Amino acid sequence: xxxxxxxxxxxxxxxxxxxxxxxxxxxxxxxxxxxxxxxxxxxxxxxxxxxxxxxxxxxxxxxxxxxxxxxxxxxxxxxxxxxxxxxxxxxxxxxxxxxxxxxxxxxxxxxxxxxxxxxxxxxxxxxxxxxxxxxxxxxxxxxxxxxxxxxxxxxxxxxxxxxxxxxxxxxxxxxxxxxxxxxxxxxxxxxxxxxxxxxxxxxxxxxxxxxxxxxxxxxxxxxxxx
Amino acid sequence: xxxxxxxxxxxxxxxxxxxxxxxxxxxxxxxxxxxxxxxxxxxxxxxxxxxxxxxxxxxxxxxxxxxxxxxxxxxxxxxxxxxxxxxxxxxxxxxxxxxxxxxxxxxxxxxxxxxxxxxxxxxxxxxxxxxxxxxxxxxxxxxxxxxxxxxxxxxxxxxxxxxxxxxxxxxxxxxxxxxxxxxxxxxxxxxxxxxxxxxxxxxxxxxxxxxxxxxxxxxxxxxxxxxxxxxxxxxxxxxxxx
Numbered sequence: 001x002x003x004x005x006x007x008x009x010x011x012x013x014x015x016x017x018x019x020x021x022x023x024x025x026x027x028x029x030x031x032x033x034x035x036x037x038x039x040x041x042x043x044x045x046x047x048x049x050x051x052x053x054x055x056x057x058x059x060x061x062x063x064x065x066x067x068x069x070x071x072x073x074x075x076x077x078x079x080x081x082x083x084x085x086x087x088x089x090x091x092x093x094x095x096x097x098x099x100x101x102x103x104x105x106x107x108x109x110x111x112x113x114x115x116x117x118x119x120x121x122x123x124x125x126x127x128x129x130x131x132x133x134x135x136x137x138x139x140x141x142x143x144x145x146x147x148x149x150x151x152x153x154x155x156x157x158x159x160x161x162x163x164x165x166x167x168x169x170x171x172x173x174x175x176x177x178x179x180x181x182x183x184x185x186x187x188x189x190x191x192x193x194x195x196x197x198x199x200x201x202x203x204x205x206x207x208x209x210x211x212x213x214x215x216x217x218x219x220x221x222x223x224x225x226x
Numbered sequence: 227x228x229x230x231x232x233x234x235x236x237x238x239x240x241x242x243x244x245x246x247x248x249x250x251x252x253x254x255x256x257x258x259x260x261x262x263x264x265x266x267x268x269x270x271x272x273x274x275x276x277x278x279x280x281x282x283x284x285x286x287x288x289x290x291x292x293x294x295x296x297x298x299x300x301x302x303x304x305x306x307x308x309x310x311x312x313x314x315x316x317x318x319x320x321x322x323x324x325x326x327x328x329x330x331x332x333x334x335x336x337x338x339x340x341x342x343x344x345x346x347x348x349x350x351x352x353x354x355x356x357x358x359x360x361x362x363x364x365x366x367x368x369x370x371x372x373x374x375x376x377x378x379x380x381x382x383x384x385x386x387x388x389x390x391x392x393x394x395x396x397x398x399x400x401x402x403x404x405x406x407x408x409x410x411x412x413x414x415x416x417x418x419x420x421x422x423x424x425x426x427x428x429x430x431x432x433x434x435x436x437x438x439x440x441x442x443x444x445x446x447x448x449x450x451x452x453x454x455x456x457x458x459x460x461x462x463x464x465x466x467x468x
Contacts, residue, residue, distance in 0.1 A: 151376065155369055159359035169356070169373070172349035176384055208383060215379050219372045222292055 002096075005089035009097030014104070016074065023070045024108050031063040031113035035120050046123035053185030056117050056134075057178055060110065060141065061171075067105050068149035069166050071098060072157040085224060095150055095220040103146035110138055122189060129194045136197065137184035140205045144177040144212065151216045154223040180205035228434050232427075239427045243420035249413035263327040268413060270320040272421035273313050274343065278381055280310035280425055281350060285378015288371035300367040300463040303374045305432045307353050309425060314347045342384050349377050357461035367463050440465035 017023055038055050039045070047055060075081050084094055114134060118126040148170060156165040180201045187195035250268035257264035284306035291299035321340060322332040334340060356373055360366040406414060 151372075155356075155372060158362075158365055158369060159356065160361065161355075161359045165352070165356055165359060168352040169349070172345050172352075173376070173380060175345045204386070207386075211379065211383055212376075215376060219292070219375055222368055222372050225368070 002090045002093050005087070005093035006096045006100070009084075009093060010100050013097060013101035017101075017105070023067050024105050026070075027063040027066050027105065027109045028112040030066055031059050031109060032116050034059045034062055035113075035117055039121060044121075047121050048123040048189055048191040050182065050186040052122055052124075052189035053182045055121065056114070056185055056189075057141070057181045059113055059117065060106070060138065061145065061174065061178060063109055063113065064102075064106060064145045064149060065167050065170060067102055067109075068145075068153045068170060069156075069163055071102060071150065071153040076157045081224065091221050091224050092217060094224065095154075095216060098153070099146040099150040099216075102149050103142055106142040106145060110142070114138070124189055124191055124193065127194065130188055133188040133194055133197050134185065136202075137181055137188065137205075140184075140202070140209060141177055141181040143209045144205065145174060147209065147212045147216050148173050148177075151212075151220065151223075154220065158223075176208055177205055180208070232430055232434060235423070235427050235430060239420065239423040242416065242423055246413065246416035246420040249416055254410045254413040255407065260328050263324065266320055266324045266327075268417045270317060270324055271414070272418040273320065274317045275418060276421045276425045277310045277313035277317055278343075278346070278385075280306050280313065281346065281381050282378050284310065285375050285381075288374035288378065291367065291371045292375070297367060297463050297465055300371060301433065301436055301465060302429075303371060304357075304461075304463050305429055305436070307350055307374065308432065309428045311347070311350055311353075312428075313421075313425065314343070314350070317343060318347065346377075346381055346384060349380065353377075354461050363464050366461075370463075436462060437465060 035055070038059070042051075042055075044051075075084070085091075124130070152166055152170045152173065155169065156162040159165050183201040184197050184205070187198065247268065250265055254265075254268075256262065284303045287299050287303035287306060290296075291303060321343070325334055325340070326332045353370065353373060357366055357370050360369055
């Protein structure tokens with residue numbers, strides 16, 4: 001029952017995005033601009049290791065903030081919340097659908113941002129090992145960003161200063177993920193060829209995904225009651 | 227809590243705190259490496275532990291609020307976070323003084339315990355702006371509770387993430403207690419007890435103040451009607467007083 005609601009909502013999100021092209025192109029453009037800004041502010045033509053991991057993580061995170069800001073705007077302005085609340089479905093369906101939508105936006109963003117990053121800034125060669133490890137690290141990070149972003153987006157949409165509230169709350173909340181992802185990407189982009197992903201940080205980011213997934217599941221209902 | 231009980235709590239706090247710091251200053255032995263500056267340990271570490279526990283306590287109060295819908299619980303969460311933020315500022319300042327004295331820098335980035343505390347502090351610094359930016363009172367308290375629960379769960383998780391990052395510079399609080407010599411450990415435990423009492427005292431004073439203000443407003447309203455009490459925007463939870 002719930003999965004039907006989730007898939008309907010998710011299809012709505014994706015169709016809306018495909019028709020308007022509001023969020024993902026903005027995120028992608030922003031990620032490339034950020035990479036250019038990193039180039040000029042660090043005055044580096046090429047980066048590797050921890051610096052490369054940090055730059056990619058920050059680029060994805062900052063672009064994600066744009067998506068989080070827009071996530072609930074349509075529902076808020078066009079009465080989507082009211083329609084959803086009238087429907088006899090589990091409210092958690094909205095959390096799952098929105099998180100999945102944000103997750104897929106992030107995947108599309110990374111399809112553009114990661115090659116752009118490898119092309120513009122990355123010093124070591126971009127091999128299949130690097131690619132595989134980067135995918136694992138980024139998917140774990142995307143899960144966390146999607147869960148926390150949905151929660152913070154739903155929290156901020158009712159406030160007057162929502163564009164301010166989202167980064168203010170989401171950035172500190174996501175910092176463990178930032179640390180973890182940067183630590184995972186540092187050996188991946190090591191100058192002398194990719195080293196294996198550190199298990200400890202895989203566990204920490206995975207644990208973060210799990211804990212915040214359960215937490216969001218528990219508290220999301222209270223953000224919708226009206 | 228009010229009247230005699232609050233007075234008794236105040237007296238107990240003063241006695242235990244003075245006792246704790248007297249023990250720390252005169253009874254506990256001087257640290258061989260760091261000398262007198264190490265005594266800030268008896269202020270810094272209890273403050274940090276109590277502030278973090280206060281944040282988690284606020285999360286538990288917020289769960290109480292969402293379950294019962296009673297604004298008393300929201301007030302408790304609000305006050306707990308407020309007091310914890312004040313202590314947290316103290317932790318950052320005393321930590322910087324200690325760091326300057328023992329490592330030569332006010333702030334050390336490769337030290338995860340400091341950084342993680344800063345992250346938690348920054349996160350909770352958004353609690354009041356969040357409340358301020360929601361006008362509807364009922365929604366304000368509900369959303370603030372969701373934030374308090376999320377952030378409260380974040381505190382231990384952040385701590386785990388940070389502890390697992392290797393660093394040997396900063397003493398590990400929990401395991402280092404076992405390594406403390408007996409006299410130091412005794413002074414430390416009394417200081418923790420004193421700091422906990424101080425937290426409880428500040429907490430109860432603020433609750434008593436907020437409750438009294440709410441009662442006063444209710445009385446004014448009863449005497450002169452709704453116009454007498456000017457509605458003002460506030461981040462503080464509004465108590466329902468008959």
